[in-house]
Amino acid sequence: MPLTSDRTVRTSPYRPVLTHATLRRLLPGFTVSSLGDGMAVVAVSWLAIEIAPAAERGMWVALAAAAYTLSGAAGAVLLGRFLRRRSPARLVACDALLRATALGAIPVCHALGVLSIESYVALLALSSVLHAWGQAGAHTLVARLLPERDHLAGNAVLSGIGSLSTVLGPPLAGALILWGGAATVIAVDAATFLVLAATFLFGLPRDAAAPAAAEVASRTAGFAVIRRTPALLGLVALSFAFFCLFGPVYVALPLYVSDVPGASAGLLAAFYTAFGVGAVLGSVLTGYLNRLPVWPVTTGVVVAFGVFLLPTGLGAPTAVAVAGFAAAGLLWPPYASLSTALFQRSTPPELLPRTLAASSAVRVLAVPLGTVLGGPLVAGLGARETLLASAASIAVLGVVAAGAVRARRKSGP
Template sequence: MSVKPARSVSTSPYWPVITHSTLRRLLPGFTVSSLGDGMAVVAVSWLAIEIAPAAERGMWVALAAAAYTLSGAAGAVLLGRFLSRRSPARLVAWDAVLRATALGAIPVCHALGMLSIELYVVLLAASSVLHSWGQAGIYTLLARLLPERDHLAGNAVLSGIGSLCTVFGPPLAGALILWGGAATVIAVDAATFLVLAATFFLAFPRGDGPAPGASASRSAGFAVIRRTPALLGLLALSFVFFCLFGPVYVALPLYVSDGLGGPAGLLAAFYTAFGVGAVLGSVLTGYLRRLPMWPATTGIVLAFGLFMLPTGLGAPTAVAVVGFAAAGLLWPPYASLSTALFQRSAPPELLPQTLAASSAVRVLAVPLGTALGGPLVSGLGARETLLVSALSIAVLGLAAAGAVRGARARRGRRP
């Protein structure tokens, strides 16, 4: 009886990933930092609510959420000539060191009474300067360490770890906020990035070698995307999708705190529900190898918008939370499938640059949408902004599906 479970595990698409000798050393550190990020989802916006002027909270929550990721897009472009010559492991480690340093300064300044809302936003921005390169580094390592058939499963493992930490991170953050305030959560997040940095420095004590194609220009990754229609179309869809989702990061905390009169724990419940769905979605992702890329991505976008509608329509809180969980179920398949396409389509010697370019565009999308969330909340209200975001995402999915069907029909009519 004990043979069957063991056999089913060994035939799982995830078995080659979790048993890989190098990945076994890296995944624990990645898990710890992901837990810190899961906590920061709540803490970043909640600390902005705590220290921003009451009349300007919407704007500062938007700026704080955007700053936490926006400068990563600038770093991907401006630092390309220097960082493209570095090994993928060092890219991850340096990103982690910068994040730990900048985020660690926030609770220190807060404890000294020096943390203004302006300084808070600046430190959040500084923390993310290398993040596009850090993400490119870890997915490049996956592509190098695993055969192509295991790329999707490897991406899903990383996504699954992040999703699982989104389940446990927000409630843990809510408890820590009650105990020591949001600045305490930021301090813990900074410490988790120190663990990630140590993991990658120790796992590759002599470096994993400079990336092939290190002499490529800083625009090489963008050139690869421009030359590959599938990558260009997918990146365009991702950019609009993430941009339309961005206002949620502003509207949801304000809807919970002002519209529903709820505590940080209720906000954590929304994010935790999203994470629970994402964990299930990550488990399913590894089994989707034969899924056609474009129908899958457009269908995910459409369904995601529909599942977000209950919150925007002011449905009972339980229904809205379930909708968030259903939307979370779709997030890992979209992210993992699209990343796998980049890993398969980009030249191996230019994979770090291509992934960094893709990450820069995607990283830019959410903060732009988040920044838009401030004026939308001020003009429409928090719940109405959530409704506009959900409807826009659903319409995007419909439009993209129609475009794909039209393109296939045109190809079918060609002699």
Template structure:
């Protein structure tokens, strides 16, 4: 009786049609492993950079390695539009996995051969990330291709859950593996997860027909042009950029606040990130159950709620309160990727979707680093706590502006 009850609960879950889909149930384990591998590499990449960099300017080289693993994806999102925009979701995601497996796999090989210079290391990291925007677009395009529309939110949420779970388990796993075999070993494991993912896409994904041919695409910027030509999509892209940009200073100001203002240690900072990560995993699990909510109000509400949850950090609340509020902010943060992606999926035509999602990915890639760049000088000028308060208030105002814009648009359409 109890087993039957559990079975009914599981089968009624919004995630059941996703994880039981004949294609996705073969692909999702590989996607999850690759996310964990990337979660481990967030630690290993900077750690190996510290090992390779000269003593005189380690900080500069570490920053260069971190940037090389992220920003070239934005460049690739624009440069390869003419070639990749008409490909199927499985092709886009699979090619990204192949490139990542190859470029990252060369790092430990060259390290073992004692031929890994700092310049070569940064070049390989940059190459590995070139198709990142298209790989992300491919994952979400594949979900659109194989799932019915009512399951898109749950499918997107599964990807979010993988990503957030990786931020919780990846770094500690990397620390253990670095202690055993070094940072290059962690990157080798990450490369292996992408090789497995590439093989999975090749063998398990359907031969989904592409939406056109490369010569059908007028330019490399087709995705951006499609977004700018649609007021809903351009507004959603602006909201997404602002949301992630305003989160950037938080990642810079929080360590400063913990170390200088609160007198905490690295362990204290880890507790903050753990609270956020646990909240994000829970938020990701909840996302699938929002399928009957109106997506525009929900997405805007997430932005506003996230800003409100950050307020205690900027207002000087006691540490236990701030820890809880940061965990709540993670819970609110997580559904945004899934709900906003559904809005893109429903607003773009099937022919436009890969380009539109790649353009969105390009913007997301650059938005947080730009926020990081603002966060450093701002923390120095006005203080870490005030920077966190500014991010919180700015995010609330962003949500309010978006809500007004949506209400005005609906008012005009009703006239």
């Protein structure tokens, strides 16, 4: 048994990632900030429910959830001229510092009694302005520090840390909300981003933090790379539609849970935690998928993801609905990690930060757009019916995408 265990460790695709000297310094900071964000998943919508006018809860929950990510898309495009020559480490640090400052202002204003729902949404929007660049910086570092064969494993480790945070974060948030309110959870989230900023400002050797010498290009260079690479363009289109159709879940699920007799933030946390448990397992499996073709996996994931969300929309018993979220979570890391690995393989190194930021901008725009649409959908259809429409649409999207890929391959040279 010991020999078998040793061999498993030596042959694990994650060993080069976890034993890399520089990444070992960075991963604890990622872990802390991801835990804070896992808690904020519950707190952001719950604080909106607490402070919004009762008649307008659906609209403000949608706006709050969208604001937490939407402005990152604008930042990816409009701030390129200022950020394109920053090193990947500086991009992550700048994003973390802005998040810590803007999120930290929310509990301060709440404690002073001056936090309106409008100012709350504005501060959430400000906090995410640099998030696309922060994500691009993190994955660019993975691509630079590791050989190509280890990129998928590196992406899976980052995804796994985020997934683990959705397991631990929501129940912690539920407990903190009962003790000190949702604003307390957001204060903790702000503090975790200070830890991440310090990690990247002081935890990297200078040569690892420096930008590549050849990094000079226009602010739209990342979009140009995507536009002229059919595989990347198709993947971005699929991701945009997938995430947009998933967006209404962020509005419908909290309202669906809040309408359950006797429900509390703990039940909402249970859904997110189940999703996170599945995602942790999915992250572990992702590193072993390096030889699988991207398109069959990604389109298959989209189909199955929609199918697993159907029980909630169909009004299944709570245990079945939560299990469906866990199964959907299992599929999230393979999709995200394989997509990022395709970008890392297909993009010139000097253009990778801008290309990843452009891709992130498209995806970041998709979820809030779907989230904003979730408000009218919930008002018109109801929370459960909106969940059903979202799940069915995602499954149909995957089927259509798989058919389009197959038709293109048959008609190709």
